Amino acid sequence: MIDEKSVIEKIKKGDIDSYSILINEYQNNIYSLCLSIVKNVDDALDLTQEAFLIAYENIKNFKQEAKFSTWVYRIAYNLCVNFIKRKGEIFSLEDEDITNVEIEDKTSSIWEEIEKDERVKMISEGLKRIKDSDRLIIELKDIKGLTYEEISIILSIPMGTVKSKLYRARENLKKVVEDIIKKGDFKK
Amino acid sequence: MERKEEIYNIHELIDEKKDEEILSLIKNDEILLDKYKSLSIMLNDLKNVETEKIPVNIDKKIIKKIKNQRRRRKALSLSLSFALSILFIIILFSPFSYKKENKISRFISNKNYKYTISNYVAMNNINNVEITLYLKDEFVEEKTGYLKIPKEEFDLLFETLNEKGDLVINKIEGSGEKTDHINIKINYKNYPKISFVSLIGYILPYIIIAIIMLLPLPFLLKRHKKWKSY
Secondary structure (H helix, E strand, O other), X not given: OOOHHHHHHHHHOOOHHHHHHHHHHHHHHHHHHHHHHHOOHHHHHHHHHHHHHHHHHOHHHOOOOOOHHHHHHHHHHHXXXXXXXXXXXXXXXXXXXXXXXXXXXXXXXXXXXXXXHHHHHHHHHHHHHOOHHHXXXXXXXXXXXXXXXXXXXXXXXXXXXXXXXXXXXXXXXXHHHHHHHHHOOOOO | OOHHHHHHXXXXXXXXXXXXXXXXXXXXXXXXXXXXXXXXXXXXXXXXXXXXXXXXXXXXXXXXXXXXXXXXXXXXXXXXXXXXXXXXXXXXXXXXXXXXXXXXEEEEOOOOOEOOOOOOOOOOOEEEEEEXXXXXXXXXXXXXXXXXXXXXXXXXXXXXXHOOOOOOOOOOEOOOOOOEXXXXXXXXXXXXXXXXXXXXXXXXXXXXXXXXXXXXXXXXHHHHHHHHOO
């Protein structure tokens, strides 16, 4: 773990090279966020760089009320959404009614029967098959371990919406993975 | 409580790690227990899912870009301040002023009158004053530069010149005759009326300066707007 505050103070005082510490710490997270939205390696790489450049340009305005990573995530998210819009595509985080979630029969045995490594691979495959917005919210919460509050800041949506979106996204992923397991619809 | 709400609560309670509350919720409810088990397995497994890693390190590239940007900005601000200084000097020396010459002839009626040095008329923006003194159409003396003359003796002239600039006449001596003739040639800066010529020569440069100074405004506004969206 880096001492984020002191690094940011150094950068604010003009030590540009210290910025590479923050870039190295967060570049993978920001890149994976960009990639899950724009779905193109080169575009994701460009947007990641742009997010870090914008963050640097405005670092003097950063008051450290939130984590630096949350701030860069938010910049990157906005860049990606604008990029998608410019391409004429839509990335929507519209809130959906939780009552649309189907209640399946008992399924825990399906999960328990499979080895952990296999399950992880199947979940990775399931993540590719769900909606982009569902994947994004699961990635932020369940893979990267961000808090509801942080996700709410990054995506500019209320915390209640984050919770309901996450609930729905998880249920969708669960259903997709269970389908993969049941149908054996998975190439190792 | 509806089944779907109960499942929603399980999600929340798992996130908040409230095991006791989960246990009380799923107690004696096989479907909820099953949901909890499968969900817990999935959420644990999700922690082991690897996300895409960045294919190349971008830190050096970004630092290089920042340093280049800094250099460019420094050069830009230097050239901008140089341009502004030049502009300031240009404005200071008013190259856009409109020059005009005017000739005024007046008669003075004093005999052997001496205008003393201590008296003078002050007006604004006169460049130069030339005085040629004629006595009975005979050339006597020509003076150029700053001269002085008593105000009350030059009322008519003063009225004419008052709006146009400084007039300082050192000394004019009258002759023995009743009337002497003084020719006064004045170069003065003037603020001309708006016409096509004056627009080209006078107002247009100021408009160009204003446009140059306002040029960065849309860029700054765009930047501000962009920044506000983050």
